[in-house]
Amino acid sequence: MGFRAWVLQDWQVNSGRPDSQLLLSWFRLAQWATDHWGPLARLVATPYWWIPSLVLGVELPVSATVGPRLRLYHPHGIVINPNCTIGSDCHLRHGVTIGNRGDRAGNELGVASVGDDVELGTGCVVIGDIHIGDHARIGALTIVLAPVPAWGVVVGNPGRVIRVDAPAAQS
Numbered sequence: 001m002g003f004r005a006w007v008l009q010d011w012q013v014n015s016g017r018p019d020s021q022l023l024l025s026w027f028r029l030a031q032w033a034t035d036h037w038g039p040l041a042r043l044v045a046t047p048y049w050w051i052p053s054l055v056l057g058v059e060l061p062v063s064a065t066v067g068p069r070l071r072l073y074h075p076h077g078i079v080i081n082p083n084c085t086i087g088s089d090c091h092l093r094h095g096v097t098i099g100n101r102g103d104r105a106g107n108e109l110g111v112a113s114v115g116d117d118v119e120l121g122t123g124c125v126v127i128g129d130i131h132i133g134d135h136a137r138i139g140a141l142t143i144v145l146a147p148v149p150a151w152g153v154v155v156g157n158p159g160r161v162i163r164v165d166a167p168a169a170q171s
Contacts, residue, residue, distance in 0.1 A: 006032050009068045013089075020072040023052055023060075031062045067116065083108075087116035087134065096120045101128035115150065124159075135167070 001009070010024040030048040033041040045062055052058040052075075059079045060066070067088030072078070074094040080086070081099045098120075100111040110129020114120070118132050121140035126132060133150035144159040151165045 003032065010070050013069045013071050017072070017075075019056075020075050023056065023058065023075050024070060024072065026052070027060050027062065027066075034062050081111045083111040085111075085113040087114055087118065089117045090114060091119040093120065093122040093140075095123035097125045097127070099125070099127045112144075135165070137165075 007025050007028045009028060011021050014020040014024060026048050030041070030045040033044040035041075037044075048062070052060070056075055057077045058075050061080065061082040063082040064080050065085040066080075067086060067090065069089045070086065071089075071091045073091065077095040078092055079097045079099065083100070084098050086098070098112050098114065101109045103109055112126045112128060112130050112132065114126070114132045115134035115136065117135045119137045120126070121138055121142065123140055124138045124142045124144065126138065126144040128145055130144065130147045132138065132144065132148045133152060135150055136148045136152045136154065138144060138148070138159070139153070139155035141157065142155050142159040143157045144154060146159070148154050148159075148161065149164055151167060152161045153163050153165060154161050
């Protein structure tokens with residue numbers, strides 16, 4: 001993928017949301033710079049880290065693996081662990097946290113991974129060494145502590161699977 005395509009890969013799915021477009025373009029630029037420029041990347045990555053953190057309260061580290069076409073609805077209060085993996089075509093709303101689980105000694109016990117086309121509702125928290133399956137839907141304010149199957153719909157605290165949707169029929 002070329003430089004321009006890499007930086008603008010999330011642009012179209014976030015049309016009408018210039019704050020999300022700008023944030024994600026800057027995120028992709030900082031990721032690209034980190035992969036290609038070595039120590040000089042700090043000139044892009046450091047301001048990227050500080051400004052969104054302080055202004056929007058968004059922590060989307062350049063070390064996180066994020067698939068293409070990430071949609072951010074209201075990019076405020078989002079916290080993503082640096083070791084997290086997020087698949088393609090995912091939707092994150094404000095207040096989402098994808099993090100790790102640790103023990104009392106401060107050791108990380110694992111970080112969540114998110115499959116493709118997953119929708120994470122407002123204020124939901126996904127923590128621990130778990131995987132959220134492709135096409136899953138996580139409801140608002142849900143605390144997810146266990147793996148979620150593909151096409152699963154999860155709500156509550158603690159989160160529980162209320163149904164597993166059937167894949168849409170291909171025509």
